[in-house]
Amino acid sequence: MTADSREERAPRQEAEGRGTTEIAAERSVPLDEVKLAIGDSFQVQPQTDLAQSRYYVKLIGYLKGKSVVTTIPEADGKLCYLRDGQTLVVRFFAGKNAYAFTANVLRSSSIPFPHMYLNYPPQVRGLVVRAGERAPVRIICAIDMPQGTSTIAAAGLMTNLSVGGALLATKTALGKKGALLSVKFRLHVRGIEVLMAIDATIRSQSQDASGEFLQGIEFAGLPDATAIALTAFVYQTLAEASR
The missing domain is CATH 2.40.10.220 (predicted glycosyltransferase like domains)
Known part of the structure; x- marks a missing residue:
């Protein structure tokens, strides 16, 4: 997902000549306006020059303006603890929208179960891609x-x-x-x-x-x-x- 905001796109003709489609606009919204549920999947990607890995975690909860709490990533059945301060791109899907935001790992802990705290994003980037947009x-x-x-x-x-x-x-x-x-x-x-x-x-x-x-x-x-x-x-x- 690109970070550039594109509020409007001109309609263009589909490659197959079956009518027009419009590129969905990307907009920023507060996280608490997104209909998230406990247990929703997040995709997290560490932002380093060498890192290409993407992991999936579950949402445990969040407190507006404070923190987002998720499970610890796993790979091959093993926990992958991320260091404090590590910058992540977080992506998730809710309804017909795809969302993304950047966050830092505030702290990871194994007590009482493996989880990590991410800083609360002021805004998340949302994009609607309708089923008919080809x-x-x-x-x-x-x-x-x-x-x-x-x-x-x-x-x-x-x-x-x-x-x-x-x-x-x-x-x-x-x-x-x-x-x-x-x-x-x-x-x-x-x-x-x-x-x-x-x-x-x-x-x-x-x-x-x-x-x-x-x-x-x-x-x-x-x-x-x-x-x-x-x-x-x-x-x-x-x-x-x-x-």
């Missing part, structure tokens, strides 16, 4: 389709991508409308490679002039971590395309 892409993906007791594998090219779904181009038809499938692909979000594995349903089918089959798919049941990465990628792609 980013033009060319991403090779692997597709698995359940057929009775077996699974059929296929390859495809994703030509547009949104938070709610995608358009897949394939050499053969994947199945009828309503058919279930699983799609796997890789995204690069601000230099970080993220492997996506998402369940989806075929919602539309057509065939282009070259004979390729086009399937519009709808994503189902996105975990928070997947939604955060997908939202960030779609926004990043739309922002870059508008420059």
